[in-house]
Amino acid sequence: MSTGDGVPGPGDTPGLAIHTEVPKHEHIGSKETVFELKDLSVFYGDTPAVRNVSMDIFKNDITALIGPSGCGKSTLIRCLNRMNDLIPTAKVTGQLLYHGEDLYGGNVDPVQVRKLIGMVFQKPNPFPKSIYDNIAFGPRTLGMQGDMDDIVEKALRDAALWDEVKDRLHSNAYGMSGGQQQRLCIARCIAVQPDVILMDEPCSALDPISTGKIEDLMLDLKERYSIVIVTHNMQQAARVSDRTAFLIVELTADEKDRWGEIVEYDETEKIFTNPSDERTEAYISGRFG
Amino acid sequence: MGSPDVVSSGRLAGEPARRLSAASPRHGEKVIRGLLILCAALSIATTTGIMISLVGPSIGFFREVSAIDFLFGTEWSPVIQPPSFGVLPLVVGTLSVTLWGLIFAVPIGLAAAIYLSEYAHPRVRSILKPTLEVLAGIPTVALGFFAFSFVTPLLQDLWPGFLGDGPNIFNALSAGLVIGLMIVPIIASISEDAMSAVPAGLREGAAALGASRMRVALRVVFPAALSGIVASIVLGISRAIGETMIVLMAAGATPNMTFNPVESILAMTAFIGVTATGDIATGTIEYDTIFAVGLLLFVMTLVMNLISIRLVRKYREVYE
Numbered sequence: 001m002s003t004g005d006g007v008p009g010p011g012d013t014p015g016l017a018i019h020t021e022v023p024k025h026e027h028i029g030s031k032e033t034v035f036e037l038k039d040l041s042v043f044y045g046d047t048p049a050v051r052n053v054s055m056d057i058f059k060n061d062i063t064a065l066i067g068p069s070g071c072g073k074s075t076l077i078r079c080l081n082r083m084n085d086l087i088p089t090a091k092v093t094g095q096l097l098y099h100g101e102d103l104y105g106g107n108v109d110p111v112q113v114r115k116l117i118g119m120v121f122q123k124p125n126p127f128p129k130s131i132y133d134n135i136a137f138g139p140r141t142l143g144m145q146g147d148m149d150d151i152v153e154k155a156l157r158d159a160a161l162w163d164e165v166k167d168r169l170h171s172n173a174y175g176m177s178g179g180q181q182q183r184l185c186i187a188r189c190i191a192v193q194p195d196v197i198l199m200d201e202p203c204s205a206l207d208p209i210s211t212g213k214i215e216d217l218m219l220d221l222k223e224r225y226s227i228v229i230v231t232h233n234m235q236q237a238a239r240v241s242d243r244t245a246f247l248i249v250e251l252t253a254d255e256k257d258r259w260g261e262i263v264e265y266d267e268t269e270k271i272f273t274n275p276s277d278e279r280t281e282a283y284i285s286g287r288f289g
Numbered sequence: 290m291g292s293p294d295v296v297s298s299g300r301l302a303g304e305p306a307r308r309l310s311a312a313s314p315r316h317g318e319k320v321i322r323g324l325l326i327l328c329a330a331l332s333i334a335t336t337t338g339i340m341i342s343l344v345g346p347s348i349g350f351f352r353e354v355s356a357i358d359f360l361f362g363t364e365w366s367p368v369i370q371p372p373s374f375g376v377l378p379l380v381v382g383t384l385s386v387t388l389w390g391l392i393f394a395v396p397i398g399l400a401a402a403i404y405l406s407e408y409a410h411p412r413v414r415s416i417l418k419p420t421l422e423v424l425a426g427i428p429t430v431a432l433g434f435f436a437f438s439f440v441t442p443l444l445q446d447l448w449p450g451f452l453g454d455g456p457n458i459f460n461a462l463s464a465g466l467v468i469g470l471m472i473v474p475i476i477a478s479i480s481e482d483a484m485s486a487v488p489a490g491l492r493e494g495a496a497a498l499g500a501s502r503m504r505v506a507l508r509v510v511f512p513a514a515l516s517g518i519v520a521s522i523v524l525g526i527s528r529a530i531g532e533t534m535i536v537l538m539a540a541g542a543t544p545n546m547t548f549n550p551v552e553s554i555l556a557m558t559a560f561i562g563v564t565a566t567g568d569i570a571t572g573t574i575e576y577d578t579i580f581a582v583g584l585l586l587f588v589m590t591l592v593m594n595l596i597s598i599r600l601v602r603k604y605r606e607v608y609e
Binding site for chain 1: 410411488490491492493494495496497498499500501504508509512513606607608
């Protein structure tokens with residue numbers, strides 16, 4: 001798998017393309033879109049979790065999803081690599097295009113989707129195996145060619161973890177600190193050279209120093225990957241992201257059902273300095289949420 | 290035990306008492322604690338009692354027969370003159386039946402556990418798992434009858450010629466298969482518990498790397514649940530070794546030192562069962578034989594449990 005100048009994408013990795021020919025990428029301004037969400041809604045059973053989300057997510061951007069608890073940020077990000085398929089009752093309506101191709105199309109294999117769109121979770125979830133085997137799991141799953149030692153070293157270097165663990169590659173990953181475990185999960189994710197990395201509150205279980213390291217890492221990684229991050233931490237969204245979507249919780253009149261809706265989606269700087277919606281302003285200035 | 294007045298003494302009347310002692314001495318707590326200790330002690334006492342009752346008559350046996358002749362002798366004929374007390378044919382008989390049982394039960398039990406834990410819809414699982422556990426409650430005498438009257442004729446009918454002679458009317462294979470059937474629910478149910486206890490985060494992490502369900506199950510969940518899985522198999526082996534009724538009814542009573550599944554054998558438990566219910570006077574060497582064989586059975590199970598504990602400690606993957 002040659003990634004040329006280090007910009008992996010379905011175009012460069014025909015072996016990993018979802019099924020059909022990838023159509024010509026659409027451009028908005030100078031930026032290439034990775035995801036186009038059109039009226040996307042997610043239900044658990046008959047209960048809506050997120051409703052009518054429309055947004056474009058761009059290549060080599062860090063896109064942040066912020067909003068109060070229960071606004072469906074995690075549900076939304078889990079649509080992007082079809083992680084919601086693992087929940088039997090989850091149902092997605094509307095349209096979600098990935099490089100122009102319908103991600104929920106009939107011929108799309110969710111396992112294949114997740115090879116291209118990796119994910120880092122809220123709680124670090126290394127496998128109870130050695131550091132080496134954690135990184136090698138994905139490349140072995142994909143049958144990647146090349147020397148496994150090199151693949152592991154490169155992934156750990158890219159995740160700025162190599163110097164800390166190079167002398168104990170074969171010890172159990174659970175011996176690492178929480179922050180190291182989370183960077184291991186990021187390394188594990190980039191070892192398979194995905195196109196997109198989804199991060200679901202990756203720092204919420206970490207201390208400020210570990211959080212800082214992961215934020216630095218994200219800024220490095222966006223040179224080569226497109227990143228979508230869900231965060232509770234507005235400062236984090238402001239520090240790392242290029243674009244920010246703000247979601248809120250909507251209630252029915254009888255307060256029986258609640259779901260998330262998007263209020264505003266724009267460049268991060270605008271969201272935080274000059275939001276167009278007063279609810280966004282109220283939230284970012286700490287008046288609710 | 291201080292009464293409330295002691296603590297509140299020195300306060301003005303009407304001032305709320307800042308009492309530190311308990312309102313009542315809570316005798317009930319001590320009674321419950323005592324009962325719980327009693328229950329825990331009872332199981333230890335029982336085990337010790339069994340040990341003592343086995344060892345006593347066994348000592349009598351080993352005064353007459355040397356341990357070496359007993360453990361390594363290949364001829365078992367305790368009631369024929371001159372008697373011979375080589376226990377190996379019985380041990381081999383027991384191991385043979387256990388082996389056939391495991392060959393049947395381990396793959397099926399583990400496959401069932403993987404299906405229930407990783408594939409089955411929660412609603413399907415909520416029906417299947419209790420059904421499976423009911424299977425574990427079938428009286429073994431019914432299973433023994435099933436082995437003798439259904440499985441053996443079936444095996445005789447279906448036996449392919451190129452494998453040589455078909456099964457004897459009493460044979461190790463039929464008993465082994467039905468013992469396997471008996472321990473499938475044990476292996477499946479306990480392994481499923483162990484696999485379901487693996488945190489969902491590990492599954493999600495593997496799925497997010499593009500691993501298929503089967504790969505998640507075999508490469509992540511299975512190793513993480515290994516200690517529980519091994520425990521289920523060990524429990525299954527213990528049940529198989531100790532099973533009496535099925536081997537008595539289906540495997541025969543011929544001390545036969547062979548792993549050939551079509552031949553009749555005599556398992557250790559079957560010998561004990563037959564002899565103990567037969568016409569034998571206490572205090573005779575024949576009577577003591579039962580206890581010697583019983584003691585050996587006890588030691589075999591114990592050693593196996595110890596080995597499995599070591600194996601589990603060595604290979605298990607610990608997650609927080």
